Amino acid sequence: MNADEILKLVGLAVSALPALVEAGINIADRVSKIKELADAGANATPEQIKTVRDQLDADLDEFDAPI
Amino acid sequence: MRKVFAAACLALALGGCAQLQALGTAVKLGTASVSNPVTPAREAQIEAGFDAALQLLLAYRRACIAGTADVHCRDNIAKIQPYTKQAKVLIGQLRHFADSNDQVNAVVVFNQLSALYSDMKATAAIAGVNVGELP
Numbered sequence: 421m422n423a424d425e426i427l428k429l430v431g432l433a434v435s436a437l438p439a440l441v442e443a444g445i446n447i448a449d450r451v452s453k454i455k456e457l458a459d460a461g462a463n464a465t466p467e468q469i470k471t472v473r474d475q476l477d478a479d480l481d482e483f484d485a486p487i
Numbered sequence: 488m489r490k491v492f493a494a495a496c497l498a499l500a501l502g503g504c505a506q507l508q509a510l511g512t513a514v515k516l517g518t519a520s521v522s523n524p525v526t527p528a529r530e531a532q533i534e535a536g537f538d539a540a541l542q543l544l545l546a547y548r549r550a551c552i553a554g555t556a557d558v559h560c561r562d563n564i565a566k567i568q569p570y571t572k573q574a575k576v577l578i579g580q581l582r583h584f585a586d587s588n589d590q591v592n593a594v595v596v597f598n599q600l601s602a603l604y605s606d607m608k609a610t611a612a613i614a615g616v617n618v619g620e621l622p
């Protein structure tokens with residue numbers, strides 16, 4: 421692999437970073453919600469449950485949209 | 488590009504992996520059964536775990552639209568979408584059965600969703616996206 425190809429790959433990797441960083445932030449947020457629900461146990465509020473459900477619906481709709 | 492994306496995912500995973508491991512250890516959902524019921528709170532935990540995995544697929548889709556993913560990304564996403572569309576149907580059913588405390592059907596749908604996730608994970612892995620395990 422020559423230097424141009426390496427630089428091209430590095431450029432592509434860097435351009436993909438914002439989406440990956442955003443994914444990392446979002447994963448952390450979802451993990452936080454799981455912990456909240458686990459801590460709440462059977463006492464999880466309807467609002468907490470609705471928030472999780474609404475978020476998954478929105479994310480599934482985005483992923484399932486025609487591409 | 489797929490390798491680049493996978494490598495970047497790996498780099499991300501070094502930070503995100505700890506989160507995913509925390510996800511795995513924070514909540515052990517185990518196997519659903521009538522004696523281990525799918526309550527609305529537990530169902531929400533399942534959904535949050537699914538949503539965490541979905542974030543990597545969304546990142547892949549967004550990178551694809553931005554033109555920074557591999558040249559096969561549209562085909563790859565089209566191959567994964569039948570699983571996510573089916574998952575939405577099953578999740579809707581799981582919500583209904585959990586809310587109405589219909590544990591027999593909730594367990595059936597829980598197991599269908601688990602199997603579907605395994606299939607989706609395998610298809611995503613072919614595309615170079617490791618969505619990890621459900622908690």
